[in-house]
Amino acid sequence: MSQIALIIEDDEDLANIFAEALRGVGFEVEHATDGKAAQEKIRNEVTPYLVLLDMHLPHISGAELLDEMKADERFAGTTIIITTADARMGETYGDKADFVLIKPISFVQLRDLTARLKPNP
Amino acid sequence: MKYLNRFLSVPTSDPDEARRGRLLNILVLSNIGGALAGLLLIFIDSIWGLQFNDPETRVLLVGALVASLGLLGIYRMNRRASTRLAALLYLLFLTILFIFTDNPEELSNGRSLFIFVLPITISSLILLPQASFLFATLSGGIVAWLATSIGQPVNVFAIIGFFMLALVSWLSASSLESALKDLRVINADLDVVVTQRTDALAESLNRERIEAGRNQAILNSIVDGVIVFDTKWNATLANPAIRGMLELPLEMIVNKNFRNLIEHPKLSDHSRKLLLAMIEHDTQPFNFRIEWGEKTLSVSAAQVYDLRKEGNVNIGTVTVFRDFTHEAEVERLKSTFVAIVSHELRTPLNAVLGYAEMFREAVYGPMNDKQVNMADRIIKNTGRLLELINDLLDQAQMESGKLTINLSPVKPSELLETVHGLMDKTASDKSLKLNSEIDENLPEILIGDGERLQQVLVNLVSNAIKYTANGEVSIRMFRSDYAKWGIEVSDTGRGIPHAEIPHIFETFRQVEGAATRTKGGFGLGLAIVKQLVNLMNGDIQVTSKLEKGTTFTIILPLVIP
Numbered sequence: 001m002s003q004i005a006l007i008i009e010d011d012e013d014l015a016n017i018f019a020e021a022l023r024g025v026g027f028e029v030e031h032a033t034d035g036k037a038a039q040e041k042i043r044n045e046v047t048p049y050l051v052l053l054d055m056h057l058p059h060i061s062g063a064e065l066l067d068e069m070k071a072d073e074r075f076a077g078t079t080i081i082i083t084t085a086d087a088r089m090g091e092t093y094g095d096k097a098d099f100v101l102i103k104p105i106s107f108v109q110l111r112d113l114t115a116r117l118k119p120n121p
Numbered sequence: 122m123k124y125l126n127r128f129l130s131v132p133t134s135d136p137d138e139a140r141r142g143r144l145l146n147i148l149v150l151s152n153i154g155g156a157l158a159g160l161l162l163i164f165i166d167s168i169w170g171l172q173f174n175d176p177e178t179r180v181l182l183v184g185a186l187v188a189s190l191g192l193l194g195i196y197r198m199n200r201r202a203s204t205r206l207a208a209l210l211y212l213l214f215l216t217i218l219f220i221f222t223d224n225p226e227e228l229s230n231g232r233s234l235f236i237f238v239l240p241i242t243i244s245s246l247i248l249l250p251q252a253s254f255l256f257a258t259l260s261g262g263i264v265a266w267l268a269t270s271i272g273q274p275v276n277v278f279a280i281i282g283f284f285m286l287a288l289v290s291w292l293s294a295s296s297l298e299s300a301l302k303d304l305r306v307i308n309a310d311l312d313v314v315v316t317q318r319t320d321a322l323a324e325s326l327n328r329e330r331i332e333a334g335r336n337q338a339i340l341n342s343i344v345d346g347v348i349v350f351d352t353k354w355n356a357t358l359a360n361p362a363i364r365g366m367l368e369l370p371l372e373m374i375v376n377k378n379f380r381n382l383i384e385h386p387k388l389s390d391h392s393r394k395l396l397l398a399m400i401e402h403d404t405q406p407f408n409f410r411i412e413w414g415e416k417t418l419s420v421s422a423a424q425v426y427d428l429r430k431e432g433n434v435n436i437g438t439v440t441v442f443r444d445f446t447h448e449a450e451v452e453r454l455k456s457t458f459v460a461i462v463s464h465e466l467r468t469p470l471n472a473v474l475g476y477a478e479m480f481r482e483a484v485y486g487p488m489n490d491k492q493v494n495m496a497d498r499i500i501k502n503t504g505r506l507l508e509l510i511n512d513l514l515d516q517a518q519m520e521s522g523k524l525t526i527n528l529s530p531v532k533p534s535e536l537l538e539t540v541h542g543l544m545d546k547t548a549s550d551k552s553l554k555l556n557s558e559i560d561e562n563l564p565e566i567l568i569g570d571g572e573r574l575q576q577v578l579v580n581l582v583s584n585a586i587k588y589t590a591n592g593e594v595s596i597r598m599f600r601s602d603y604a605k606w607g608i609e610v611s612d613t614g615r616g617i618p619h620a621e622i623p624h625i626f627e628t629f630r631q632v633e634g635a636a637t638r639t640k641g642g643f644g645l646g647l648a649i650v651k652q653l654v655n656l657m658n659g660d661i662q663v664t665s666k667l668e669k670g671t672t673f674t675i676i677l678p679l680v681i682p
Contacts, residue, residue, distance in 0.1 A: 011468050017475030020484055056464065085467040086460060104471035104507060107478035 005114070006030045006048035008038040008065065009083065010057055014103075018052055018083075021111040025118055035060025039068070047074045050117060055084040055093070066096055079117055131200055136305060137298065142204040145247045146196065149211060153192045160185040188218065208248040212240045216259055220267070229267035230276045237264065241287050245294035253287035253294070346418075346442035349425075352435060354379040354400050366442055367413060387414040396420075410445060417449035418442045459517040466510050474503045515649050526656050530682045531571040533563055533598050533606075540578040540596065548586050553594055555582075560599035563606055568680035573653050574608075580646045581610040581673050588671070589614030606679045611672035617665040625663065626651040 005027035009015040012033070019029045030046055032038035035057040042048075042065070051069065055062035062082070069075040081099040084090055090100035101110070128150065131142030163181050191214060199207035216237070223233035237260035244252040261280035268275045340347055346363030348356050359374045367374070367382075374382065382388075383396045392411035399409075399422060408421045422440045426433040480488060481496035488496070541557045548555040578596065585594040592613030601607045617625060626647050654661045659677035 011472070013472035014468065014475065017472065017479065020479060024484065085464040085471075103467045104474045104503070107475045108482060111482075 003028045003119070004030055004046050004048040005050040005052070006032065006038075006041065006046060007052045008032045008035075008057065008062070009052065009054045010034055011054075014054075014083075014105075017107055018105075018110060021107050022050075022052075022114055024111055025115040027114065027118065034058040035062070035065060038065055042069060042072075042075075048078055049119060050079045050081065050114065051075075052081050052083050053097070055082060055086070055089045063093060066093060070096055081113075131204060133204070137301070138204050140301075141208065141247045142199055145199050145204060145208050145211060148243070148247070149192050149196045149199065149207075153189055153196070156185050156189040156192065160189065184221075188214075205248060208244075212244050212248060212252075212256060215243075216240045216256065216263065220263060225267040225271045226273070229264050229271070230273060230279070234264065234276070234279055237283065238286060241283060242290045245287075245290035250291045250294035250298060253290040254284070257283040257287035346444075348374060348379075348440050348442070349437060350379055350440065351437045354438070356382075357437070363442060366416070366418065366444055388412070410449070415446070417445045419445040455517065459514055463510055463514045467507070470503055470506060470510070474500060474507075477503065512646060512649060526570045526573060526653075528568050528570055528680075530566045531569040531574065532566055534559055534565070536571060536574055536578070537596060537598055539575060540582060543575075543579055544582045544586065544594075547583065548594060551586060551589075553586060553589055553592065555586075556593055556595040558595065558597045560597070562600040563598055564600075564679070564681050566682055567606065568682055569677065570657060573657065577650050577653050577675070578608065578610065580650050584646060585610055585612035585614065585671070585673075588612065592670070600679065601676055604679050605676050607677065608675045609672060611670060613670040616667040616669055616671055617663070618667065619665075622663060622665060626661075 003026065005022045007015050007018050007022070007029060009018060009031070010033055015031050015033070019031060022029050027050065030041060030048065032041050036059040038057070039060055053062050053066060057065075062084075066080065066082070069078065069080060079099070080097045081101060082090060082093055082097045083101045083103060083105055085103040087102055090102055094100045099113070101113075129143050129146045131139055131146065133139050133142065160182065163178060163185065167178055167182070192211075195207050195211045195214070198210070219233075219236045219240075220228065222228075222236065223231075227233045228236075237256075241253050241256045241260060244256045257280075261283050264279055264283075265275045340358070340360040343360060344362055346366040347358075347360045348363055349358035351357050355378050356375050359371055361371075363374060364371050367387075369385075379396075379400055383393055383400075388396070389412035392413070395409050395411060399420075408419070410417055410419050412418075420440060420442055422438050424435055425437050425439055427436045477496045477499035479485070481493055481500065537557050537559055541555060545555050582594060582596060589612040594610070594612045597609040597611075599607050599609070651661050654675050654677070657677055659675055662674045662676075663671065664674075665671040
């Protein structure tokens, strides 16, 4: 089973921190810094096991990416975690995702959560 | 008839005299007419028969002429001088004239005896009611004199008859006069009443006109649009401002049912629902916003009661429309601004927090105790900054009226447990005891906003812990009366100076004093607490004693599901 975690996050620092947490629990991390790059990745390259999805993204919004993934059979087994600073976003799209994390997201929390989600090797 | 009246009337203000004068004029003028006709006949007869030399004709001619002139004199006297004198002269003239109408035998005791009846009866009507006795005496005297002069016995029965007649005409004339007098009194009373009523009506109409004018002037000068509806939601009144606001002619608003306006295509579907809800459940005061074309209008509706009627009868609704377009736009911008700012602040804060956690978790290699401690401090301060940002966001939402209360069944015991669980560690970290107590009179389930109540309690309890160095912090839930319940948060802290108490719920203010400042915080928490409590239709009170402690008491309406 894929060990890939895709981080879709336009803020470089947050992407770094999330990546560090996910690597810490053993994921292979892919990163997209905007909506367009993320779309290309999910269409052509990878079928991640886990996606950290920021909702405010340049070019293509997180909501659009979410819909696209939900409509694609390939992502049926993918855990999608919304990461947003806007609690209302979380309320609106929460049903479509597996988890919603409201920023600021604790490194420790994220590490503990993803450790639980990680597939057994 | 009008022309004839001018000849018959007598200039006087006394209605009795006018009546008598008029009657006299009718008699006199008809007599003059008769005399002139007689004169004409005699004249024609004389020309025909050339009998001017006949002494009898001459006497008749002269008599008729004199009678006409005399009667004319009486007529003038009646109109210019005294009616009574004219009447007396006319009656005397009549009586004396009758002496020459027949021979003494017939006059005193024959066919012409009845002729004296005329002045007797007429005198009661045109002179005085009791004047009939005078003329009965006079006529009786004349009849007696005539009889004596020709050597015949006096007809005593005729004279008694004259007096009987005088009595009857006196009675009928005086009863007529008194009836007329009564009628005049009634008329005069009626006149007074009518005048009073007319004056009162005129005054009240005038007052109403002034009042209506003033009301209209007030309405016209208001920049808000106003429509007044009756109980059936028919618009009875509207001001010019509403015309500009809705961009509709007043004829399409006034005297129309509100439903016509609600059907207007400019109104958004959501707004239509709100307005329909307002007119269908018209029991409460309303305040909401509607979208009309490009405009946002705020609508306030207030029921009008007629306090003069028993039981405060509802007589309609006054609705005030205010153009809220600009404010709504500002609010939208503000809300967007707050969302952006909060996002922009949270993201770097998240980075700070994440990196600090990575330090503490020794992601890049082992750290010494001092380094771990510093990372802890960074994490703690980041937490405080975050709290402030959340408060600011709440405050901004509250100011733009976006913060709402969602009512649902709440278990007070569960709420108390949650808050206790959340705050227990913070308290024990400072070696403080956290007590919680619940009054057994409090219903197990009541209606409230659990989330907001928790926010309020966490805020109050964390404040209490922050300002208490040793001792305890207590939370108590209780029922204050049949319609209210309360929550009390008390501490054994250093208390709030008396002078500061009125200001503690203000935005951006904290208790003065160097010691306070080191504790940090903006005092925004209490302002939000108060606003939330007010949103729940509740009230918050504070009592405090320096160095003894502070108690916050929240009283909320008790609604049982």
